Amino acid sequence: MGHGPRYRVPWRRRREGKTNYYKRLKLIRSGRPRLVVRRTNKYIIVQVAEARIVGDHMIAVAHSRELVKRYGWLGGTANTSAAYLTGFLAALRARRAGVEEAVLDIGLATPTPGSRVFAALKGALDAGLRVPHSPEILPSEDRIRGVHIAEWASKLAESDRERYERLFSKYLSRGLRPEDLPAHFDEVLSRIREEYSDLLAEKSEAVGGGE
Numbered sequence: 001m002g003h004g005p006r007y008r009v010p011w012r013r014r015r016e017g018k019t020n021y022y023k024r025l026k027l028i029r030s031g032r033p034r035l036v037v038r039r040t041n042k043y044i045i046v047q048v049a050e051a052r053i054v055g056d057h058m059i060a061v062a063h064s065r066e067l068v069k070r071y072g073w074l075g076g077t078a079n080t081s082a083a084y085l086t087g088f089l090a091a092l093r094a095r096r097a098g099v100e101e102a103v104l105d106i107g108l109a110t111p112t113p114g115s116r117v118f119a120a121l122k123g124a125l126d127a128g129l130r131v132p133h134s135p136e137i138l139p140s141e142d143r144i145r146g147v148h149i150a151e152w153a154s155k156l157a158e159s160d161r162e163r164y165e166r167l168f169s170k171y172l173s174r175g176l177r178p179e180d181l182p183a184h185f186d187e188v189l190s191r192i193r194e195e196y197s198d199l200l201a202e203k204s205e206a207v208g209g210g211e
Contacts, residue, residue: 033059033094034105035131037087037120044083046090046120048099048129059097062090071191074176074184075146081185083116084144085192087123092196094129101130114139127196128203146181153178 036047044064049056064082066089067073075081094102102124106117113136122138124131142148156164157179168178176184193200 033099033102035087035091035094035102035121035124035129036105036107037083037109037117038107039078039083039109039116041078043077044086044116044120046086046124048090048094048097048102049105059099060090060093062086062093067188071188073188074174075171075181078116079146080116080119080139080144081146081181083119084123084139085185085188087120088127088189089123089192090120091124091127091129092192092199095127095199096196099129104131104133111137113137114143119144128199145185146178150179150181153181 033048033050036049038045038047046062047058048060049058051057064077064086067082067085068077071085073082073085104121109115109117111117118137119139121131121133122144125133125138153164153168156167165172171178171181
């Protein structure tokens with residue numbers, strides 16, 4: 001650890017690897033709410049937050065655990081598909097609360113193109129939330145839907161059934177064949193769309209009116 005008269009001890013949350021205060025200050029100075037994406041080993045959490053003197057005020061929150069309990073999601077709760085769905089849900093809740101634009105806050109996560117944090121961003125964008133971004137960082141639609149997993153699982157089921165059952169044991173125990181992941185993703189997305197059909201109709205009308 002550094003020492004000397006000019007050494008400044010970093011703030012506690014920076015020492016703990018939780019907050020980059022320089023980045024956070026830039027985001028707050030934008031004057032817009034933040035689309036906060038965080039992931040743990042098991043879940044994805046997406047929040048739309050507004051900075052206030054007393055601390056962050058949460059305008060909308062979505063947790064990937066909700067996908068299972070509320071929408072019947074049988075896939076993983078920390079993968080790319082779950083990140084997209086969670087971001088989609090959080091953005092719809094934010095729009096219902098009157099928020100139409102935000103800036104992305106991925107914390108200390110590495111900004112790798114196509115990663116889960118950007119899958120959550122893609123979900124928010126598709127829900128109608130305006131967030132500045134570069135299109136090349138977003139994952140492809142096939143990756144979001146889990147097409148790559150389904151194709152690999154299909155080949156593995158034919159070549160090595162034992163390994164297939166071992167690697168996809170959690171999927172199978174929930175009653176989901178990994179080959180059916182893209183179709184299941186579409187079903188869950190449709191359930192969310194149905195619940196927020198009024199907001200999505202407004203988005204379609206706005207797009208159509210601009211053409």
